[in-house]
Amino acid sequence: MSNGNERDKRVRMFGCWAGLILAIGVSLYLRAYLPYHEVFSEDGASGDGASGDAVRFQGNDAWYHMRVAENFAQHIPHRLHHDPYAMFPDGQTISLAPMFDWIVGLGAWALGYGAPSERLVETVGAWLPAMMGSIMIAPVFLLGSLLYNRRVGLVAACLIAVLPGQFLRRSLLGFADHHVLEAFFSACAMLAWMAAADAGAKAGRVSGWSRENWRRVLGYSLMGGVLLGCYLLSWVGGVFLLFAMCGWVVAQATLDHLRGCAAGYLAVVCGVASIVAGVLIAPQLGSAHWARYQIVGLIACVSASIILTLLSWRLRPRTHRLWFPLVML
Numbered sequence: 001m002s003n004g005n006e007r008d009k010r011v012r013m014f015g016c017w018a019g020l021i022l023a024i025g026v027s028l029y030l031r032a033y034l035p036y037h038e039v040f041s042e043d044g045a046s047g048d049g050a051s052g053d054a055v056r057f058q059g060n061d062a063w064y065h066m067r068v069a070e071n072f073a074q075h076i077p078h079r080l081h082h083d084p085y086a087m088f089p090d091g092q093t094i095s096l097a098p099m100f101d102w103i104v105g106l107g108a109w110a111l112g113y114g115a116p117s118e119r120l121v122e123t124v125g126a127w128l129p130a131m132m133g134s135i136m137i138a139p140v141f142l143l144g145s146l147l148y149n150r151r152v153g154l155v156a157a158c159l160i161a162v163l164p165g166q167f168l169r170r171s172l173l174g175f176a177d178h179h180v181l182e183a184f185f186s187a188c189a190m191l192a193w194m195a196a197a198d199a200g201a202k203a204g205r206v207s208g209w210s211r212e213n214w215r216r217v218l219g220y221s222l223m224g225g226v227l228l229g230c231y232l233l234s235w236v237g238g239v240f241l242l243f244a245m246c247g248w249v250v251a252q253a254t255l256d257h258l259r260g261c262a263a264g265y266l267a268v269v270c271g272v273a274s275i276v277a278g279v280l281i282a283p284q285l286g287s288a289h290w291a292r293y294q295i296v297g298l299i300a301c302v303s304a305s306i307i308l309t310l311l312s313w314r315l316r317p318r319t320h321r322l323w324f325p326l327v328m329l
Helices: 002-033 060-074 099-111 118-135 137-147 150-162 166-170 179-207 211-232 239-258 264-284 290-315 323-328
Strands: none
Touching: 002 118, 002 137, 002 150, 060 099, 060 118, 099 118, 099 179, 118 137, 118 166, 118 179, 137 150, 137 179, 166 179, 179 211, 179 239, 179 264, 211 239, 211 264, 239 264, 239 290, 239 323, 264 290, 290 323
C-alpha cells in the first residue's frame, strides 16, 4: 500500500512539473517567438552604429526607460536623477522608479564583462519583459498551491501563461517597461507575506513559538520585506499595495480576535517586512519624492499591526469579542 502511494505521489509530482514546464514553454512562445521579428528586424543598423538587427521597442515609455538604462550601464553605480535633455531648456527630474533600469543595466554590464555595448543593453531590455512574464508562472503556482492545492496552482499557472489582456501585452518581447516587474514582485511579496502569516498563525494556535517556528516566520518575513522593497522600487505608485496590505492586517486581526486567537504574529510579520523594505527604499529619499509616500505607507503598516495587536490583547480578557470590530469601526 505504501509503495502504491509513493508511486502515485511521484506520478502526480511528475505531472505537476511537466505541466509547469509546458506552461513556461507556451508562455515564451507567445511572448518571445511570435513577436520576435517585429522587435528584431533586419532592415537597419543597431543602436551602436554596427551592422545588425535593429531593436524596435514596443510602447512609448520603453524608449525612455532604455535611455536611462543605457546611461546607467555606462556609469554604474550612478543612475540619472535629472535629465538635461528632457523638457527644454531646464531639463527634468526623472520620476521613474529605478528597478527596471538597474536590472537591465547590471545584466548588460555583467554580460558585457564591464563594457556593454548599446546593442547589448537594448537586447537585454527587450528580452527582460518576456522572461519575467514567463517566470511569473512560478509565484502564481505557489500562491494557488498555498491557498488551495497543487492542482489549483497548476491551473492558475497555465491560465497566467495564456491569459490575454494587459499582463500579456506588457510582458511581450520588446515592451521594455516596469509593469511586468510590478506584477512579478507584488505576487512574490504577497506569497512571502502569506507564508509568514500562515507559519505565525500555526505557531500561535497549534505548535507554539519554538525556535524553529521563530526562524521560519522571521525568514519568510525577511524575504517578504526584500520582495516588497523590490516592488516599491519598481513602481512609484506602489503605496497602493501597502494600502491593500493594511486592509488585510485589519481584516486578519479582526478575524483572529473573533476566533479567540492571538494576533501578535501580524506585528512580527509586518514589522520585519516593512523595516526591511524601508531600508531598501531609504537611499531614494534624497532624489525621489515618491519614496516619501512609500515610507509613510510602510510606517502605517507597522503602526496598524502593533496597535491592533495591543488592542486585541487588552480587550480579549475583559470584554465581549464583538467589541473589537466595533472599536475598529
